Amino acid sequence: MNGLFEWSRLVEFYETDLAGITHFSNFYRWMESAEHAFLRDRGIVLHQEGIGWPRVNASADFRKPIKFGDLVRVTVSVAELKTRSVRYSFEFRVNESDEIHATGEMISVCVDLATMKAIEIPAGIRGLLE
Amino acid sequence: MNGLFEWSRLVEFYETDLAGITHFSNFYRWMESAEHAFLRDRGIVLHQEGIGWPRVNASADFRKPIKFGDLVRVTVSVAELKTRSVRYSFEFRVNESDEIHATGEMISVCVDLATMKAIEIPAGIRGLLE
Amino acid sequence: MNGLFEWSRLVEFYETDLAGITHFSNFYRWMESAEHAFLRDRGIVLHQEGIGWPRVNASADFRKPIKFGDLVRVTVSVAELKTRSVRYSFEFRVNESDEIHATGEMISVCVDLATMKAIEIPAGIRGLLE
Amino acid sequence: MNGLFEWSRLVEFYETDLAGITHFSNFYRWMESAEHAFLRDRGIVLHQEGIGWPRVNASADFRKPIKFGDLVRVTVSVAELKTRSVRYSFEFRVNESDEIHATGEMISVCVDLATMKAIEIPAGIRGLLE
Numbered sequence: 045m046n047g048l049f050e051w052s053r054l055v056e057f058y059e060t061d062l063a064g065i066t067h068f069s070n071f072y073r074w075m076e077s078a079e080h081a082f083l084r085d086r087g088i089v090l091h092q093e094g095i096g097w098p099r100v101n102a103s104a105d106f107r108k109p110i111k112f113g114d115l116v117r118v119t120v121s122v123a124e125l126k127t128r129s130v131r132y133s134f135e136f137r138v139n140e141s142d143e144i145h146a147t148g149e150m151i152s153v154c155v156d157l158a159t160m161k162a163i164e165i166p167a168g169i170r171g172l173l174e
Numbered sequence: 175m176n177g178l179f180e181w182s183r184l185v186e187f188y189e190t191d192l193a194g195i196t197h198f199s200n201f202y203r204w205m206e207s208a209e210h211a212f213l214r215d216r217g218i219v220l221h222q223e224g225i226g227w228p229r230v231n232a233s234a235d236f237r238k239p240i241k242f243g244d245l246v247r248v249t250v251s252v253a254e255l256k257t258r259s260v261r262y263s264f265e266f267r268v269n270e271s272d273e274i275h276a277t278g279e280m281i282s283v284c285v286d287l288a289t290m291k292a293i294e295i296p297a298g299i300r301g302l303l304e
Numbered sequence: 305m306n307g308l309f310e311w312s313r314l315v316e317f318y319e320t321d322l323a324g325i326t327h328f329s330n331f332y333r334w335m336e337s338a339e340h341a342f343l344r345d346r347g348i349v350l351h352q353e354g355i356g357w358p359r360v361n362a363s364a365d366f367r368k369p370i371k372f373g374d375l376v377r378v379t380v381s382v383a384e385l386k387t388r389s390v391r392y393s394f395e396f397r398v399n400e401s402d403e404i405h406a407t408g409e410m411i412s413v414c415v416d417l418a419t420m421k422a423i424e425i426p427a428g429i430r431g432l433l434e
Numbered sequence: 435m436n437g438l439f440e441w442s443r444l445v446e447f448y449e450t451d452l453a454g455i456t457h458f459s460n461f462y463r464w465m466e467s468a469e470h471a472f473l474r475d476r477g478i479v480l481h482q483e484g485i486g487w488p489r490v491n492a493s494a495d496f497r498k499p500i501k502f503g504d505l506v507r508v509t510v511s512v513a514e515l516k517t518r519s520v521r522y523s524f525e526f527r528v529n530e531s532d533e534i535h536a537t538g539e540m541i542s543v544c545v546d547l548a549t550m551k552a553i554e555i556p557a558g559i560r561g562l563l564e
Contacts, residue, residue, distance in 0.1 A: 056340070057336055057340060061188060061190045061191065061192070064192045067187075067188050068462065068466075069188055069460075069466075072462055073459050076318055077316050096453060098496070103491070103492065103493030106489055106490050106492075109550075113350070187466055188466060193417075198336075198359050199336075200329075202328065203329050203448045206447055229366055230367075231363070231365050231366065232366075233362065234361070234362060236359055236361065239420075317452070318451065318459055320452035321447060321451065322451070322452065323452075
């Protein structure tokens with residue numbers, strides 16, 4: 045490991061598909077889980093103070109399958125911090141191994157939940173993200 | 175068929191699990207889809223006029239698996255209409271067959287979305303459900 | 305707590321719906337997660353030695369909503385151990401509270417994965433379940 | 435419309451989240467549904483003859499939310515047909531509108547299901563994809 049924040053949990057049976065591996069849509073859900081755990085770790089409370097973080101882009105590259113019963117481990121880092129958005133970078137590993145099974149990126153935009161308009165990331169939150 | 179309202183759609187790949195069949199949690203989602211289609215068919219608009227229909231109970235019996243690519247067909251009927259709740263009854267079939275693959279029940283309570291308290295089903299809606 | 309096995313995890317954002325609470329279909333997924341954690345805790349390896357545990361029935365009563373960010377805690381107990389099936393009983397609580405938000409039951413049948421036919425629960429597994 | 439293949443269905447309640455819109459993970463599931471419908475339309479049978487199509491990459495740009503009760507319409511086109519893989523391009527619209535709510539791409543690799551190794555797309559299937 046490289047000092048990055050890491051979120052992990054066991055892969056559940058309901059996350060598999062008939063190919064016998066986890067369905068690719070779960071990688072996007074795990075990115076969200078990892079993003080949220082990262083924000084909580086930085087002291088950023090989600091969906092409070094009228095601020096939300098909808099995604100404008102999410103992508104993933106799948107190299108090796110992840111299986112039922114694997115401990116999926118997802119590292120999170122801030123790849124780019126812009127005025128109104130954050131680009132996160134993710135790496136997926138399983139169990140004790142350092143091999144990368146997938147990588148992903150996600151861009152979340154800071155919005156005023158009342159209007160759903162993009163706003164500048166408040167200074168207090170920006171400080172916690174840096 | 176027996177004159178009951180029926181909702182149907184193809185089973186998707188993401189609804190399967192590594193046992194090669196559809197995951198049992200999807201039957202509850204299909205009951206919701208069938209319930210909502212039934213209500214729309216009766217002219218009842220969901221999540222409008224401040225009324226919601228959370229479930230207080232849902233159960234299902236699984237007799238035969240439903241598979242990827244099957245057309246799942248779900249019949250809906252009102253098993254019991256009480257002052258503040260509706261009990262629905264569901265039967266699951268696939269493709270052209272009349273064989274029952276699963277049955278289910280669901281009790282939905284009429285609530286005021288502002289307070290989330292159970293309220294009497296408004297007369298206009300009750301009339302459409304009978 | 306009462307000595308029962310308990311599984312827990314944080315409720316994720318993707319498990320919520322537009323009513324602002326967790327969607328009822330997740331309770332069935334959490335029952336599966338809790339069942340599987342319980343079996344692992346007893347030393348029972350899932351989907352090995354050619355044995356699977358499909359459900360023939362699952363039901364739940366919903367009393368109070370469970371929300372984004374709650375730690376959902378699910379207790380598992382064997383309510384009935386029959387020759388070929390297990391009936392599990394579940395209680396759902398959140399965070400530090402002892403209040404029950406939901407209860408559920410699930411009947412899982414022991415099957416030979418090669419034939420998907422119900423078989424007697426092998427003595428070794430039965431011993432671990434008692 | 436532009437002659438592209440289009441898949442559509444109503445957005446379901448269980449696909450929403452507490453922000454009141456459909457959760458972004460569903461766009462990847464809808465891309466899969468649209469891809470599979472496209473392949474069936476071309477006469478390509480999925481998960482038969484020992485061939486599967488796992489994804490190696492999937493990405494999406496989200497421009498406008500899609501809501502409960504919307505008819506989501508997804509166009510599919512083959513953006514690139516390589517020796518062992520297909521890159522699909524998707525556009526998401528809702529109801530009668532021509533406005534694009536999201537775009538996506540997905541790269542699916544042709545594999546031998548027995549070995550999960552990439553293979554050349556068989557000539558018969560290639561002909562149907564062109």
